[in-house]
Structure formats: C-alpha cells, structure tokens
Amino acid sequence: MELDMAGDAALVTASSSGLGRASARALAREGVNVVMNGRDADRLESAVEDVQKDAASDATVVGEAADLTDPDDIESLVERPVEEFGGLDHLVTSAGGPPSGPFSETTDEDWYEAFDLLVMSVVRTVRAAEEHLKAGGGGTIVTIASGSVKEAIDGLVLSNSVRMGVIGLEKTLSKEFAPEVRANAVLPGSHETSRIEELVEQGVERGEYDSYEEGIEEWGEGIPTGGVGDPMHLGRTVAFLSSPQSGYVNGAAVPIDGGSSASNL
Incomplete structure (x- = not known):
C-alpha cells in the first residue's frame, strides 16, 4: 500500500533507539523528512546515520538533541523541522519508561518525575507543535504509550497509572484538534x-x-x-496512522502486542 506521505515532515521524540527509532525508520522509508530526537548526542548521531541509510532516496533525516523534561529544549526541538523542512505535518511522541517498583516503594518525587516525563513532555510538545500541525490541514499526532493502559503490569505502578493521562490527552485532542489534526495512540506489548x-x-x-x-x-x-514483536511492526503501524490512508481513524488507542492482551476493549 502506498501511504502517500513523500515530502511530508515529521518529528519523532525519543527516537535514538527502540520503538521511536523504528517509527522514524518507517516514516523515512515512505519518503518523509524526519527529525529524530534523543538526549545523548553521540547516540542520536549514530541512529540518524542508520535511519538515513534505510530511508527513501528523497527523504532527509536529521537529529536534534533535547531533554523532553526541559520546556526550552522542547520549543527548540519543535522548531527544527519547521526550519529544516518548512513545516511539520506529523508528530510522534515517545518517552522512556519510569522506574519499576511497587506502590509502597515510590515517593512523591517519583510520581512527579514520571508525570513530567510521560505526560508533560507530550503536553508541551503538542502545545508547541499545534500551530504547525494545523497549518497544512492534514496533520497527525501518534502517541507511543504502553499496553499497561489496558492491563496493569505487576511492578510498574508508575507506568500503569501515569500513562493513562496520555491516553486521556490523546482522546481529547482527537476532538479538539479535528478536523485539521488527527490524534491516535499505539499501545505496544513486548518488542x-x-x-x-x-x-x-x-x-x-x-x-x-x-x-x-x-x-x-x-x-x-x-x-x-x-x-x-519486531519493533518495525509497531513502526509501520505508526506510519500508517500518520498517513492519509488512515484518514478516518481518529481517537483510537491501538494495541500492538501480538494478541497477548486479555482485555476485551
């Protein structure tokens, strides 16, 4: 299936490794110009080189080091695709997971840090990107969350609890930003x-x-x-949800877990 995205511009946060990197790769293979992101500049540079080698011939991949818990870094990060490619059509948000552990061993600081990393990073990135995404009339947001929002995972109380806020945000944006921007989420299992x-x-x-x-x-x-799962299973789904081919999918939270979830919904 042709996804009809060549020449678009995308920002993928936390994409120097893992599922964010797979998403950047899938988009670049479709001819999308991509800004990748990570905190470690050396690691990010290596990831950019790797994804660029695998990209469509007309796609450009660049990196922008930024800390997703730093509001100033996020502002600069969102401006990079606008400066580099003339706009921003697709935003893919991702972030590392908070520390594992049971409820009895978590502190107030742990909770605030998890909220800042998982929720406020998305809030701030979307806030900075909103104008650019709406400008083209066909922008998309895809949030990489976790299967833990469907089924709580033992020992991951922070992820189980805080990631629910990201899904609530995504659902709200799917209504408030429509019809110019669609917002969806993917819920990965083990990759x-x-x-x-x-x-x-x-x-x-x-x-x-x-x-x-x-x-x-x-x-x-x-x-x-x-x-x-192979990370590209999720990456290709992210690319599809970002493309015009999924134009009637909005406000969805799609499990990408090989059917491992026991949840009915």
Whole structure:
C-alpha cells in the first residue's frame, strides 16, 4: 500500500533507539523528512546515520538533541523541522519508561518525575507543535504509550497509572484538534528493543537462560502470534496512522502486542 506521505515532515521524540527509532525508520522509508530526537548526542548521531541509510532516496533525516523534561529544549526541538523542512505535518511522541517498583516503594518525587516525563513532555510538545500541525490541514499526532493502559503490569505502578493521562490527552485532542489534526495512540506489548535485549542478556549472565535465544523465546511465551514483536511492526503501524490512508481513524488507542492482551476493549 502506498501511504502517500513523500515530502511530508515529521518529528519523532525519543527516537535514538527502540520503538521511536523504528517509527522514524518507517516514516523515512515512505519518503518523509524526519527529525529524530534523543538526549545523548553521540547516540542520536549514530541512529540518524542508520535511519538515513534505510530511508527513501528523497527523504532527509536529521537529529536534534533535547531533554523532553526541559520546556526550552522542547520549543527548540519543535522548531527544527519547521526550519529544516518548512513545516511539520506529523508528530510522534515517545518517552522512556519510569522506574519499576511497587506502590509502597515510590515517593512523591517519583510520581512527579514520571508525570513530567510521560505526560508533560507530550503536553508541551503538542502545545508547541499545534500551530504547525494545523497549518497544512492534514496533520497527525501518534502517541507511543504502553499496553499497561489496558492491563496493569505487576511492578510498574508508575507506568500503569501515569500513562493513562496520555491516553486521556490523546482522546481529547482527537476532538479538539479535528478536523485539521488527527490524534491516535499505539499501545505496544513486548518488542525486541534494546531494553528487552538488555534484560535478556542480564538473565543469561545470572543463569536464568542458557542463551539469548532461549531468553527471547521465554519472553514470547503465550503471545498468540508466536513470540516477541519486531519493533518495525509497531513502526509501520505508526506510519500508517500518520498517513492519509488512515484518514478516518481518529481517537483510537491501538494495541500492538501480538494478541497477548486479555482485555476485551
């Protein structure tokens, strides 16, 4: 399917690795000019080079280092695609996860930091991007959240609780920004990102798995499609939701989890 996005401009936050990087790659393959983002400038530069090599011949990929908890950084980040490509058509928001742990071990500071990282980063980015997204008459916002908003995950009280605010925001924006801008979310389950790779390798070192392959297989047990997801599964869905081909999809929260969720809705 042709997604009809060539020449558009996109900003993908927290995209130097993981699902954000896969989303940037999927967009660039469709000919979209992409601004990638991360806090570590060296890591970001490497990611930009990698995605640019895989991009369509007419797509340009650049990087902008920024801390998503810094309002001034966010303002500069949103201006980068406007300065580089003349506008902003698509915003994909992503952020790292807050620390794990049970409720009894979390502090007020933990809660405020999680809210700032997961919710306020999106609020501030959307606020800065709103005018640009509306200017073209066909802008999109896709928020990468987590399957934890459908089913709480043991030991992740911060993610389980705070990410719900992002989904409430996304649903509200889908009404307030329409018809100029559509807003949707994706809810990833287990994907073979650097985070899971790290956890599996640590398990191998502790003797929990005999090999990396065994660890990944165990992570994928019970997933109906047969294992842990490839990040590009999610990346391609993000590209589709950003494209005109999904023009009647608005306000949705789409699970990308291989069918592992037991939730009916």
